[in-house]
Amino acid sequence: MSRRIVGPEIEGLIQLLSKLPGLGPRSARRAVLHLIKNRARLLDPLASAIEDVRRTVTVCSVCGNIDTADPCVICSDPRRDRSLICVVEEVSDLWALERAGATTGLYHVLGGVMSAIEGIGPDELSIDQLIHRCAEPGVKEVILAVNATVDGQTTAYYITERLRGLDVTVTRLAHGVPVGGELDYLDEGTLTAAVKSRRTF
């Protein structure tokens, strides 16, 4: 904005909101106007919701999940299968698997993947903690639910090597056709993997 239209407080809020994923300067401005126009219903509750999160949010010291309790609700849930640890790159992956109800076990958030380009080695990730958890009695399987990228697969191979010698089975997610997906739109690698892993009908 060449001319100053609004006070610096409003402008500051617009600029902060525009840094959120999915919001640009234009939508941030609309969001701020919407907040101000719905003060009692949105702006005031948002202020206290953010305060609540700041006060309570923490990282689970066991699995790396983000929650308001440590250990997190998943790690402290007695109904969870403690013999199974699902390894993911980010908390968002954990939440996605959890929304799907895809596993009844525990999780381990790596905090990223190894990357030669970005200079991220195994020490930057929580791999030592993972090995430590897997060495405890009772852990039988580790699912490497990392992304199917080069860095993700490199990290998966590294972890597999580190787990060698421990009494755990290491598995990875199946490749195949997404449920509801159309063959037409899939890449050749996925199609080849789907045919190779075909099942009897």
Added chain:
Amino acid sequence: MSRRIVGPEIEGLIQLLSKLPGLGPRSARRAVLHLIKNRARLLDPLASAIEDVRRTVTVCSVCGNIDTADPCVICSDPRRDRSLICVVEEVSDLWALERAGATTGLYHVLGGVMSAIEGIGPDELSIDQLIHRCAEPGVKEVILAVNATVDGQTTAYYITERLRGLDVTVTRLAHGVPVGGELDYLDEGTLTAAVKSRRTF
């Protein structure tokens, strides 16, 4: 979410953010994770930015603009042309015109338009205040920059009637081809208006 993945504080923030225009439940969840992961750079500044806005934001008692001062920066700017009042429906329209630098005059925010369906009459809008402002000496022109909708045009006609007898010229925005727009994609009404209002080249 069928199972409770995160604490109620985080869930509450996700739900509030998903009510903002442009954000759904999915992007709100991504935004909250992004905020938590960038605590010092985003979450803490956002908390104080929202507090600042709550403390300072106000509605200009002259024109209805949202700002942190009353009268707002525009109304209190001595370089503004006080003989010209540009009437808009919403604060977002004011900000859009102001970003474009389209007028050097003052504004008047109606707070909506008259609508038979939604039961909004002239008393729900700041039309009386507008007539009062226009009756003051020095005001020469009123630009009715309302939307080209049925309700917008009804409101414009109503305001024009109310201004009859006062010594002000009432104008409206020109219809025509948007700058950079392609004729192919324009509706017939716009094309007819653009031809009717053609200028010598």
